[in-house]
Amino acid sequence: MDSGGGEQLSLAAVRDQLIREEDSIVFALIERAKRPRNTPAYSAAAGGGSLAEFFVREAQVLHAKAGHYQKPEDVPFFSQDLPPPVFPTKGHPKVLHPFASSVCVNDAIWKMYFNELLPLFTADGDDGNYAETVALDFACLQALSRRIHCGKYVAEVKFGDAPQDYSPPIRAKDTNALMNLLTFTAVEEKVKKRVEKKARIFGQIVTLEDSAGKQDGDACDSHCKVDPKVLSKLYDMWVMPLTKDVEVEYLLRRLD
Numbered sequence: 238m239d240s241g242g243g244e245q246l247s248l249a250a251v252r253d254q255l256i257r258e259e260d261s262i263v264f265a266l267i268e269r270a271k272r273p274r275n276t277p278a279y280s281a282a283a284g285g286g287s288l289a290e291f292f293v294r295e296a297q298v299l300h301a302k303a304g305h306y307q308k309p310e311d312v313p314f315f316s317q318d319l320p321p322p323v324f325p326t327k328g329h330p331k332v333l334h335p336f337a338s339s340v341c342v343n344d345a346i347w348k349m350y351f352n353e354l355l356p357l358f359t360a361d362g363d364d365g366n367y368a369e370t371v372a373l374d375f376a377c378l379q380a381l382s383r384r385i386h387c388g389k390y391v392a393e394v395k396f397g398d399a400p401q402d403y404s405p406p407i408r409a410k411d412t413n414a415l416m417n418l419l420t421f422t423a424v425e426e427k428v429k430k431r432v433e434k435k436a437r438i439f440g441q442i443v444t445l446e447d448s449a450g451k452q453d454g455d456a457c458d459s460h461c462k463v464d465p466k467v468l469s470k471l472y473d474m475w476v477m478p479l480t481k482d483v484e485v486e487y488l489l490r491r492l493d
């Protein structure tokens with residue numbers, strides 16, 4: 238979160254940040270959808286991992302040297318042996334419990350992205366552009382991970398607004414009660430509708446010809462660069478549940 242001068246976090250501000258992260262996720266998926274599935278990029282090479290894994294590991298080394306992964310929502314997929322920043326970084330306000338830095342669901346995000354999501358929004362096929370493909374995957378993975386790990390801020394704000402409600406289930410380690418407390422079904426329904434709408438608007442084919450009276454957002458879903466329904470499904474089945482897992486994991490240690 239960019240809380241600038243370190244001002245007080247609010248649920249409205251954190252939700253605004255999540256809304257902005259939606260744009261990054263929708264655009265990253267639209268970009269990746271330019272390329273077909275390109276499965277050879279994901280098969281293990283003779284010496285070990287896949288090209289995708291190699292690319293993410295190496296890209297993260299560069300990102301770490303440039304000063305990335307200092308904030309609680311910027312969590313690397315492979316954290317072992319990452320180098321420190323080469324240039325001075327500006328500190329960020331410490332608004333979270335120190336345990337926040339160890340909350341990480343990237344393994345689940347990685348599996349979900351490659352096993353479940355990719356087949357839903359990429360066409361079957363192999364055009365040989367593997368290096369470009371894995372760079373686009375990296376952008377998708379990072380956008381998803383940042384959004385989901387922003388759940389740490391959501392949890393902190395919710396706890397700060399109602400410590401009397403959250404403290405008993407935290408002490409009892411009652412994850413179900415915590416999950417119920419932090420879930421807002423009406424908000425989730427709006428989120429699903431909004432990401433679907435964003436995919437419909439951002440994924441239109443834009444031309445200069447008169448589009449026969451069509452308004453923005455009228456684009457037929459089959460012409461969208463990514464099926465808008467994939468976005469609502471992504472959020473429904475994975476992004477919001479994983480965000481809530483982050484929230485619960487953070488809250489369980491909030492009183493330590």
Ligand SMILES: C=C(O[C@@H]1C=C(C(=O)O)C=C[C@H]1O)C(=O)O
Nearest residue numbers: 391419420421424425428477480
């Ligand atoms: C993030 C929040 O917590 C939960 C998770 C949501 C999400 O991931 O979008 C939405 C509503 C809540 O059920 C929130 O309340 O905004």
